[in-house]
Amino acid sequence: MASTNPTTPPHAATEPPTKYSAPPHEHKVSSFGPIIDVALRVILFATALVAVIVMVTSKQTKLIPVAPGIAIPRDAKFNHSPAFIYFVAALSVACLYSIVTGALSVLALKKPGGSSTKLQLHFVILDALLLGIVAAATGAAGGVAYIGLKGNSHVRWNKICHTYNSFCFHFATSILLSLISSITLLFLVWLSVYVLSKKIARR
Amino acid sequence: MKMQHKEEDVEVVDNGRRSSFDRMDMVVRFLALALTLVAAVLVGLDKQTATVSLTLVPSVPPIRVPATGKWTYMSAFVYLVIVNAISCFYAAVSLLLVLARRGRHKLVSLTVTILDLVMVGLLFSALGATASIGLIGFQGNSHVHWDKVCNVFDKFCHQIVIALFLSFAGSIAYLVLIVLAVLHLHKKL
Numbered sequence: 026m027a028s029t030n031p032t033t034p035p036h037a038a039t040e041p042p043t044k045y046s047a048p049p050h051e052h053k054v055s056s057f058g059p060i061i062d063v064a065l066r067v068i069l070f071a072t073a074l075v076a077v078i079v080m081v082t083s084k085q086t087k088l089i090p091v092a093p094g095i096a097i098p099r100d101a102k103f104n105h106s107p108a109f110i111y112f113v114a115a116l117s118v119a120c121l122y123s124i125v126t127g128a129l130s131v132l133a134l135k136k137p138g139g140s141s142t143k144l145q146l147h148f149v150i151l152d153a154l155l156l157g158i159v160a161a162a163t164g165a166a167g168g169v170a171y172i173g174l175k176g177n178s179h180v181r182w183n184k185i186c187h188t189y190n191s192f193c194f195h196f197a198t199s200i201l202l203s204l205i206s207s208i209t210l211l212f213l214v215w216l217s218v219y220v221l222s223k224k225i226a227r228r
Numbered sequence: 229m230k231m232q233h234k235e236e237d238v239e240v241v242d243n244g245r246r247s248s249f250d251r252m253d254m255v256v257r258f259l260a261l262a263l264t265l266v267a268a269v270l271v272g273l274d275k276q277t278a279t280v281s282l283t284l285v286p287s288v289p290p291i292r293v294p295a296t297g298k299w300t301y302m303s304a305f306v307y308l309v310i311v312n313a314i315s316c317f318y319a320a321v322s323l324l325l326v327l328a329r330r331g332r333h334k335l336v337s338l339t340v341t342i343l344d345l346v347m348v349g350l351l352f353s354a355l356g357a358t359a360s361i362g363l364i365g366f367q368g369n370s371h372v373h374w375d376k377v378c379n380v381f382d383k384f385c386h387q388i389v390i391a392l393f394l395s396f397a398g399s400i401a402y403l404v405l406i407v408l409a410v411l412h413l414h415k416k417l
Contacts (some may be wrong), residue, residue, distance in 0.1 A: 039302070104373040108360035149410045153345065153403060157352040159285045164356030166351050168304040178363075179301040182374040187329065207349060214345055214406070222338055 028128045059134045059222040062213065066127035073159075076202035080113055083195035087188055101189040103196075106224040108165040115162035116203055119210075122155055142221070149217045156210040163203045170196050249412045254326055256408065261319035263398035264351075268312035270391040274299045276384040295382040304357040305388065312395055315347045315402070317332040341409045344402050351399035358392055359362050 087101040103109040126148060133144060173193065176184030186193035276297045283289040299305040322340050365385060368376035378385035 031236075037403060051349065061414065101371070105364055106360075106369060108356075111360075143298070146410060150407055153406050155274045156345070157348055157399065157403060160349045160352040161356035161359075163355030163358035166356075168307075168357030168360045171303055171360070172364075172374075175303075177302065179297075180375075180377045182364075184374070185372050207353075211345060211349060215342055218338065218341055218410065218413065221410065221417070222334060223415050226334070 047177070058216060058223075059130060063127060063130045063134060063215055065209050065213050065216065066123050066130060069206055069213070070120060070123035070127060072206040072209065073116045073123060074200045076199045076206065077113055077116045077120060079195050079202065080109065080116075080199040083192050085192035086191045089188070101185070101192045106169055108169040109196075112162045112166040112199075112203070115158050115203065116206070119155055119159050119206060122151070126151070142224070145221065147215055149214055149221075152210055152214045156207060156214065157205045158209060159203060163200060163207055166196070166200050167204070170200060232364045236404075249408065250326060253405065253408055254323060255304060256404050257319055257323050257326065259404070260398050260401035261316055261323065263394050263401060264312045264316040264319065267391040267395040267398060268309050268316060269389055270394065271299050271309050271312070274384055274391075276381050278380050280380055290412075295380070297377070297384040299388075302361060304361040308354045308358045308391070308395065311350045312398070315351055315398065318343060318347060337409070341406060344405050344409070348399060348402045348406065351402065355392065355396055355399060358388065358395075362388055362392065409412055 080103050084100055084102045086098050087097040089099045090096045103113065129144065130148075133141070170193070172182055172184075173196075174184060174186045176182055274297075277294055278297070279292045280295045281292050299309065322343070325336055325340060363387065364374055364376075366376060368374055380417045
């Protein structure tokens, strides 16, 4: 690794030309960083909002036969399982968070000096925390939805998705969207770490 | 000339700070390794046989059947074991990388931070899946007629809960690793 990168050995300081030829490229990176950051936050906001809306509007009512000739309407709602309540709460938090941090990022973008490193530091830590929360929500909803789709014969939990098909379709869409949100958060933290390390390289 | 002098000074300070940062990093990484290893082993060895009374026909007295609870029966538990094994393996590899790192291998530390974050995502999603399934196991879900099973497989469920907490501590350790790395980067600025 060290031999491929000319700036890593300590005695690289003796070769000023390579050092001074680097800044233009790094400057480009640091000026593109905040724009990508804002774009990713917009994606996070959109996916989290749509996931919450799709999950909340998933209610489906079906006539379930209880005895020959008698069928009662039973509805399936997201708040019948605590996992989905957590899912909605976590993604609402992600949505709100993306509005606040997106606004702060835009404000920092407008400032002539660029975003302060202190703000970026707080963003990275909070982004990583939110990644954990959103990933846990995706996992929780996915775990329960998988049982709903396939059932589990060992503990006799029957599948329900053959009855409530549109309900399950809503769930699948919502879980996919929250997966995209968590991947977006992953990219946000990667971007921040990359920009921070580039800033150090420029020094 | 003056610039070079300054840079050397920065380098020396960096090295002093790096060693303390490295020590902290290694301790937390080792903690993550141990916690995820124990969690994976605890779930992987989880098995309990209990007698379940089955009522086939209401008039006939219930039959007692031995039933086995195993972690492979539930996909969420399998996912938890796989993710814990992956993060344990990764912790071992990254520990070796940190130990072997002498100079300033920026690319290595950047890659390690990026993969740490992937582990946070994986571990938290496995935690969420296991916790939601475990909650149904504890309380059941009357809306879809999923009965609780933890009143029968009590030891099994307790072992899962312990593993869940250990795995949670492991994922917090990975989160701390990221915060440490970012703070270290920030201090260098």
